[in-house]
Amino acid sequence: MSSFAGESQRFTKQMISKRNSPERIADQGFFWLTLVMAASVALLLIWIGLQIFTAAFPAISTYGLGFLTSTTWNPVSNVYGLLPQIYGTLVSALVALLIAVPLGVGVAVFLSEDFIPYTLRDAISMGIELIAAIPSVVLGLWGIFVFVPFMRPFYTFLNSTLGWIPLFAGSPRGFSLLTLSLVLSVMIMPIIISISRGTLNQLPPELRLGAMALGATRWETILRVLIPAGLSGIIGSVMLALGRAMGETMVAAMLVGNANRLSASLLDPGSTIASLIASQFAEAGRVQVQVLMYAGLVLMFMTLVINIVAEMIIKKFQNIE
Amino acid sequence: MVYDSATAVETDTIIRTENTSIYYGDFKAVSGVNLDIYRNKVTAFIGPSGCGKSTVLRCFNRTNDLIPGCRVEGRVTFHGEDLYSKDIDPVQVRRRIGMVFQKPNPFPKSVYDNIAYGARINRYPGNMDELVERSLRRASLWDDVKDKLQASGLSLSGGQQQRLCIARAIAVEPEVVLMDEPCSALDPISTLKIEELMNDLKQLYTIIIVTHNMQQATRVADYTAFYNAQEAKGGKMGYLVEVLPTDELFNNPKEQSTKDYVTGRFG
Ligand SMILES: Nc1ncnc2c1ncn2[C@@H]1O[C@H](COP(=O)(O)OP(=O)(O)OP(=O)(O)O)[C@@H](O)[C@H]1O
Ligand SMILES: [Mg+2]
Numbered sequence: 001m002s003s004f005a006g007e008s009q010r011f012t013k014q015m016i017s018k019r020n021s022p023e024r025i026a027d028q029g030f031f032w033l034t035l036v037m038a039a040s041v042a043l044l045l046i047w048i049g050l051q052i053f054t055a056a057f058p059a060i061s062t063y064g065l066g067f068l069t070s071t072t073w074n075p076v077s078n079v080y081g082l083l084p085q086i087y088g089t090l091v092s093a094l095v096a097l098l099i100a101v102p103l104g105v106g107v108a109v110f111l112s113e114d115f116i117p118y119t120l121r122d123a124i125s126m127g128i129e130l131i132a133a134i135p136s137v138v139l140g141l142w143g144i145f146v147f148v149p150f151m152r153p154f155y156t157f158l159n160s161t162l163g164w165i166p167l168f169a170g171s172p173r174g175f176s177l178l179t180l181s182l183v184l185s186v187m188i189m190p191i192i193i194s195i196s197r198g199t200l201n202q203l204p205p206e207l208r209l210g211a212m213a214l215g216a217t218r219w220e221t222i223l224r225v226l227i228p229a230g231l232s233g234i235i236g237s238v239m240l241a242l243g244r245a246m247g248e249t250m251v252a253a254m255l256v257g258n259a260n261r262l263s264a265s266l267l268d269p270g271s272t273i274a275s276l277i278a279s280q281f282a283e284a285g286r287v288q289v290q291v292l293m294y295a296g297l298v299l300m301f302m303t304l305v306i307n308i309v310a311e312m313i314i315k316k317f318q319n320i321e
Numbered sequence: 322m323v324y325d326s327a328t329a330v331e332t333d334t335i336i337r338t339e340n341t342s343i344y345y346g347d348f349k350a351v352s353g354v355n356l357d358i359y360r361n362k363v364t365a366f367i368g369p370s371g372c373g374k375s376t377v378l379r380c381f382n383r384t385n386d387l388i389p390g391c392r393v394e395g396r397v398t399f400h401g402e403d404l405y406s407k408d409i410d411p412v413q414v415r416r417r418i419g420m421v422f423q424k425p426n427p428f429p430k431s432v433y434d435n436i437a438y439g440a441r442i443n444r445y446p447g448n449m450d451e452l453v454e455r456s457l458r459r460a461s462l463w464d465d466v467k468d469k470l471q472a473s474g475l476s477l478s479g480g481q482q483q484r485l486c487i488a489r490a491i492a493v494e495p496e497v498v499l500m501d502e503p504c505s506a507l508d509p510i511s512t513l514k515i516e517e518l519m520n521d522l523k524q525l526y527t528i529i530i531v532t533h534n535m536q537q538a539t540r541v542a543d544y545t546a547f548y549n550a551q552e553a554k555g556g557k558m559g560y561l562v563e564v565l566p567t568d569e570l571f572n573n574p575k576e577q578s579t580k581d582y583v584t585g586r587f588g
Binding site for chain 2: 101113119204206207209210211212213214215220224225228229320
């Protein structure tokens with residue numbers, strides 16, 4: 001019995017002295033491993049940025065900032081301007097947001113309230129997440145063969161009644177900024193719904209109780225307490241959606257009409273930076289590739305600005321909370 | 322203002338329950354409560370955990386409507402009007418019978434907007450700045466926050482947050498304020514402040530407070546109601562044992578179980 005006790009004591013001692021080395025080495029090793037991984041991601045980003053910048057540099061020095069305000073795109077005479085694509089990128093993304101934000105936030109509110117039983121709510125949000133899983137090329141195909149023919153009469157109607165507004169002028173042909181915006185709004189709505197719903201669900205129930213106990217109706221509670229309280233999450237989802245809409249390539253190239261001229265009208269064919277690059281890179285000459293790199297740099301810069309603004313807005317609202 | 326317990330005010334009933342039972346689904350949580358709440362008095366609810374104090378409190382302003390499956394039987398009247406009759410709008414009930422919760426729950430808005438919120442949804446016609454100041458003064462919070470009305474309500478201390486919630490509740494100018502363990506998350510000094518506050522507030526409002534602190538009940542309450550629970554099918558079923566002027570309930574209760582509870586010889 002006593003020998004057993006002695007043995008167990010020695011065993012304990014060994015445990016204490018031994019614990020140090022292998023575990024601590026593993027611990028520190030893990031630190032360095034994650035550090036290297038994090039650093040390599042940052043380096044990769046910088047490296048890609050530099051590569052694109054170097055590749056674009058001849059175009060940048062030739063065309064300068066005038067590239068951003070000029071509207072002609074003529075590879076034959078090497079005259080390039082990106083304004084129609086910048087306009088198309090921004091306008092199609094904004095119109096998509098205009099549709100997707102109210103709908104998305106509305107659906108998120110609906111799903112976070114107890115209007116319908118919980119299981120049904122979960123089934124609906126599962127369906128919404130499946131929309132997000134549709135490959136964009138499939139959405140593009142659907143757009144070309146189903147959506148555009150379906151929408152054509154509506155576009156014609158819009159053009160004939162509201163044609164005096166520059167946004168709806170021109171001759172509607174189906175493939176247009178508006179078509180792109182509508183399909184983009186379908187693509188980005190799941191992002192807005194799932195993030196906003198998550199935010200609303202995570203609000204403390206005491207907030208709702210507090211508002212109701214003051215005599216607020218359900219809608220007063222939602223509009224004046226719950227949505228403001230969840231605003232950082234909702235704005236975050238919108239910014240994420242905006243970034244997605246601006247960078248979306250396949251759907252844009254398939255549906256926007258790829259017209260390299262500036263027209264204010266949503267019903268006219270247009271183009272976006274992403275669709276321009278996607279539709280031209282294959283047969284581009286040396287100079288044109290440099291110009292496309294420049295265009296890509298502009299797009300990267302635009303999405304970067306949006307992400308920074310999003311971070312700032314989210315931080316600002318989080319401070320209020 | 323001195324209140325004499327023998328004045329006519331005493332018999333002025335503002336809320337009355339008649340054989341009220343409250344269910345959560347099939348589970349009868351509280352059975353057969355008969356209780357009168359007097360105007361401009363503080364009534365305390367005491368009793369062991371799970372005996373239905375919060376449940377009864379919530380049924381006075383219909384916040385239990387927000388709990389799925391909760392159902393009230395019997396009559397609950399406010400100024401003689403049945404609170405559960407079909408043509409009563411629960412939103413209107415809550416505007417006249419306010420509530421302060423156990424955990425301070427200010428909105429993630431500025432101090433000012435926390436107070437103004439309830440007034441705005443009630444379309445308060447007067448001067449909002451005055452209302453905010455008046456409510457904060459009544460909740461004895463004005464001196465603490467007068468220089469930071471635009472700061473977030475969540476940046477205040479716990480005790481200040483609870484007083485903010487009281488100010489928010491009284492800014493709607495209710496007749497009754499329900500308080501469910503308002504001091505249980507607070508330090509002794511904040512607790513004392515809120516108790517003093519209740520003594521001031523009862524001149525304007527009727528107050529019902531749930532508390533586990535019997536000293537608190539003796540300090541603030543004119544009347545005290547003792548609840549207990551007994552085994553029944555589906556769990557413990559709460560009931561009202563007796564309600565008496567506070568002194569009497571603590572010193573000379575009619576029921577043995579009350580005596581056991583207030584003297585600490587009980588669960
Ligand atoms: N939302 C609810 N859903 C279902 N049952 C509930 C709900 N709230 C309370 N109950 C049940 O009703 C009974 C009374 O609960 P209640 O919260 O009113 O007790 P209480 O006296 O306030 O207790 P405590 O002193 O712990 O706050 C308990 O058995 C509880 O389980
Ligand atoms: Mg309780």
